[in-house]
Amino acid sequence: MKAVQYRAVGAAPEVVTVPDPEPGPGQVLLKVTAAGVCHSDIAVMSMPAEQIRFPLPLTLGHEGVGTVAALGDGVDGFSTGDPVAVYGPWGCGTCVNCAEGRENYCLRAGELGILPPGLGAPGAMAEYMVVDDPRHLVPIDGLDPVTTVPLTDAGLTPYHAIARSRSKLVPGSTAVVIGTGGLGHVAIQLLRAMTAARVIALDVTEDKLALARTVGAHETVLSDENAAARVRELTAGRGAHVVLDFVGAPPTVRTAGAVARVDGDVTIVGIGGGALPVGFGALPYGTNVSAPYWGSRKELAEVLDLARAGAVDVHVETYGIDEAPAAYERLHAGRVNGRAVILPGG
Numbered sequence: 001m002k003a004v005q006y007r008a009v010g011a012a013p014e015v016v017t018v019p020d021p022e023p024g025p026g027q028v029l030l031k032v033t034a035a036g037v038c039h040s041d042i043a044v045m046s047m048p049a050e051q052i053r054f055p056l057p058l059t060l061g062h063e064g065v066g067t068v069a070a071l072g073d074g075v076d077g078f079s080t081g082d083p084v085a086v087y088g089p090w091g092c093g094t095c096v097n098c099a100e101g102r103e104n105y106c107l108r109a110g111e112l113g114i115l116p117p118g119l120g121a122p123g124a125m126a127e128y129m130v131v132d133d134p135r136h137l138v139p140i141d142g143l144d145p146v147t148t149v150p151l152t153d154a155g156l157t158p159y160h161a162i163a164r165s166r167s168k169l170v171p172g173s174t175a176v177v178i179g180t181g182g183l184g185h186v187a188i189q190l191l192r193a194m195t196a197a198r199v200i201a202l203d204v205t206e207d208k209l210a211l212a213r214t215v216g217a218h219e220t221v222l223s224d225e226n227a228a229a230r231v232r233e234l235t236a237g238r239g240a241h242v243v244l245d246f247v248g249a250p251p252t253v254r255t256a257g258a259v260a261r262v263d264g265d266v267t268i269v270g271i272g273g274g275a276l277p278v279g280f281g282a283l284p285y286g287t288n289v290s291a292p293y294w295g296s297r298k299e300l301a302e303v304l305d306l307a308r309a310g311a312v313d314v315h316v317e318t319y320g321i322d323e324a325p326a327a328y329e330r331l332h333a334g335r336v337n338g339r340a341v342i343l344p345g346g
């Protein structure tokens with residue numbers, strides 16, 4: 001089968017032919033319908049060799065949707081042909097956090113060497129993929145696979161970040177979204193669907209800000225050195241109750257800290273290498289700063305239910321599997337509007 005692989009440190013991803021995988025006992029084989037292209041893949045492909053925690057080559061793709069192609073020994077509960085989404089942050093399944101479905105915070109994944117598909121285990125950017133356990137599958141009946149696949153990360157990650165701050169997002173509150181790309185443009189829609197907050201979106205180009213307005217941002221601000229002052233102006237000098245940074249680079253975490261309100265939440269989702277100093281006097285009194293990771297199995301089911309209710313309209317650009325390297329180049333250059341999705345079936 002064809003697969004999109006990261007094969008050598010620093011090299012561009014390549015489309016190669018690899019043996020068709022087979023499901024082992026307890027596993028499920030999917031025929032992949034769609035796989036999302038995430039900026040985290042670019043971060044992984046930019047890491048020096050000593051930071052990479054898995055052997056290469058790696059089949060990319062940590063957002064996956066497909067149909068069940070075969071069940072390994074002992075698996076039941078699914079039938080061939082069922083359309084499913086893959087829950088990506090695989091955990092051990094038995095620690096206290098996994099017991100709650102919060103496998104993104106598994107206590108034992110590191111020690112057991114469990115890695116997500118596309119970020120260590122073979123991922124979804126291939127004609128077939130093996131899912132380690134049927135508990136990592138969520139039925140997507142009634143949803144379009146192409147616009148649903150980004151919800152497994154670009155939807156789930158912002159949903160989890162917003163859910164952590166939900167008590168602050170009351171009527172009259174303000175949420176700031178920094179970076180309105182794959183995750184950010186879904187975050188704006190989730191904020192509108194889940195909360196009564198006013199949404200202010202920041203990005204670096206007019207195109208991105210136009211998308212932000214289309215998907216529901218009340219205000220948009222160009223992300224430059226004047227951005228923090230502009231957000232203060234828009235919030236009567238007080239700042240935002242919740243700031244979600246989907247870039248996480250040094251200048252954006254600085255902006256995030258500068259626009260937080262007293263007792264606000266600053267949530268750094270992007271992995272752009274920025275860090276925000278926390279200490280008395282460094283930020284407004286009571287500011288909570290956190291850097292969450294992905295989301296829980298239950299939250300993925302909730303995101304899909306929101307999509308079924310029509311609350312999320314993911315903007316996608318689609319590519320065949322041979323065009324995946326070009327899609328990564330476009331994402332790297334900041335030219336993708338919404339989410340790029342690879343269709344391995346052609």
Ligand code: NAD
Pocket residue numbers: 037038039040041043153154157178179180181182183184202203204205208223246247248249251252268269270271272291292293294331334336338
């Ligand atoms: P993306 O490239 O689709 O979107 C990033 C957006 O940020 C783009 O619209 C870009 O124009 C904008 N941007 C760049 N510099 C900016 C600046 N200085 N100010 C404002 N906007 C700026 O990326 P994505 O796939 O949505 O991922 C977003 C980030 O989240 C990445 O760093 C990714 O690695 C990370 N991520 C983290 C998690 C997690 O669990 N913590 C999960 C998924 C993705």
Ligand code: ZN
Pocket residue numbers: 038039040041062153154
């Ligand atoms: Zn991702």
Ligand code: ZN
Pocket residue numbers: 091092093094095096097098099103105106107108109
């Ligand atoms: Zn666990």
